[in-house]
Amino acid sequence: MGRRSFLGLGAALTGSLALGAQPATADPAQESPPADAPWSQSIGPGVVDRPYGRPADTEASVIRRNVPWLTAGTESSVSFSPLQELQGIITPNGLFFERHHAGWPSIDPAQHKLMIHGLVERPLLLTMKDILRFPQTTRVHFIECPANGGMNWRAAQMNSLQFSHGMVSCAEWTGVRLSTLLEEVGIKKEAKWAMVEGADGAHMNRSLPLDKCLDDCLVVYAQNGEALRPEQGYPLRLVVPGWEGNVNIKWLRRIKLGEKPWHTREETSKYTDLMPDGTSRGFTWLMDAKSVVTFPCPEKPLDKPGLYEIRGLAWTGNGKVRRVDVSTDGGVNWQAARLHEPILSKALTKFTLPWRWDGQPALVASRVVDETGYVQPTIAQLRAQRGSNSIYHNNSIQTWQVKPDGSVFNVQLA
């Protein structure tokens, strides 16, 4: 934002505050806080009162949540990140969305091993100690379940940002490049694919093309600077930047190189996209570009007319976000939003746009363009190509309807 528009925003904010000033009859208690609140007149708990630390008690609602009617139980299920409460591009570890296929295992890292075998020169068994010795790489990447938004394929169903978009999270990951491990075992020239497998009860596994493994995949043991959480694959997981969440195998225990893909249950029966003509697309790994306005949203309605900052997140499996446009009139007109640094490859990117809401009905939406020129589609464009039974990869533009009372609803436009 330029200096002039910044000053403009300041002036507008002042105006807005003046407008919002209460008449003289207002409750005095609301005019200003007491000079000394109770918490200023006592001594608080000391250091190590909370040796690990936790959020303020008043933030107790900021938690991952599930949709109880969606799955048979919680062990093979999903929880959603509270995006409406998150202000940055990094998801706190306790709020990172979860997807398990057989619950999360409690693994003793002293006993956990990674086997790399198959079409390799020198099959290896690595302990966590061994893995920690390899040269480290740290990168920020999002992980998104391809079913994120799946409940809105047919129609607007979930009246919530958390439940419509909360299967995406973003963290700083630290570990070793998968290419380093594969070079260490020696790749036989016939090898074209890798089978990656978890140590959970489902031994969750997927096939990955070797090219992707050698390009940018990471075998990580740390998330946002600390050890992975058990729900995120402790002690070891794969990160496959920009590709659908389920290939980022958690509790990684085995990598096998082969000539052909395995066609596992999780890449045939599931995570394939059914088209209207009855055919299905398999190996649709890439997460296409997507964006969403995180304020306002159903959980965070508007208070009263005045100046607001529309806020949101954008990401793309293709690399970097190039541009985000925002519309408040249902896509008639768009304005380029401001992108906030850092703009990282295959990571959440924050955008904002000042908006003076006049109290009239509004339809707020965002549209991302990524560095390849790919433009986020409308749900109508997606349905024209894929119908509405493909479950996965709904990356369509999200429209929020703002009513005159400031309440916000999830809608889809014709």
Add this chain to the structure above:
Amino acid sequence: MFSSRKIGLLLAASLAAACARASAAEPGHFGYGSVATPAQIAGWDIDARGEDGTGLPPGKGTVDRGADVYAEQCAACHGTFGEGESRFPKLVGGVGSLRDERPEPTVGSYWPFAPTLWDYINRAMPMPAPHTLSADDVYALTAYILSLNDLVPNEFVADRNSLPKVKMRNRDNFIWTDPRPDTAAAPCMNACVSAADVRIASTAEGRDLTPRTTGPLDTMQPK
């Protein structure tokens, strides 16, 4: 004195050594961990490939034996005849439904490869006690579920040779090369559509499907 040939060999050897040091691409460069023994690999190597069954172990199982194992291990969740209890997956039915408004993808209607069924049961089922069934029982269950779907006759015996030959109904309906991007758009900025044409086609308002997002976790079930 060294002959020129010997000097040449020495040079080549030291160059090779230098290359090995400079490149991480040489196997064993770091030397961490232990080389996995054939016995260790055999213990970990559980996968069977869907398309051709590579990796399927010795053993076999009949449809009849599968019915017994199924009743004991699977029916509580998947239903006596594979119809699915509660929200657990149906294993049977949906044949011909894939173009319908509400398709039913099951082993019979959707799965492309029979060995994948063996692999998945072996790696993940039964859910409360995975990896507790013998290879024979997994073969038997595979045979039984295939027979429930009329994919094999009742006398079918599942083994490493027979499973890859089972012709699954949906085998040829998968496209394994991603055709995306399949939407192309120029990012229009002004007067992109007529304001009069902007119409809400669906709304989540009043649908009563969304759990609460404040307070304790919701336990809602749809009406």
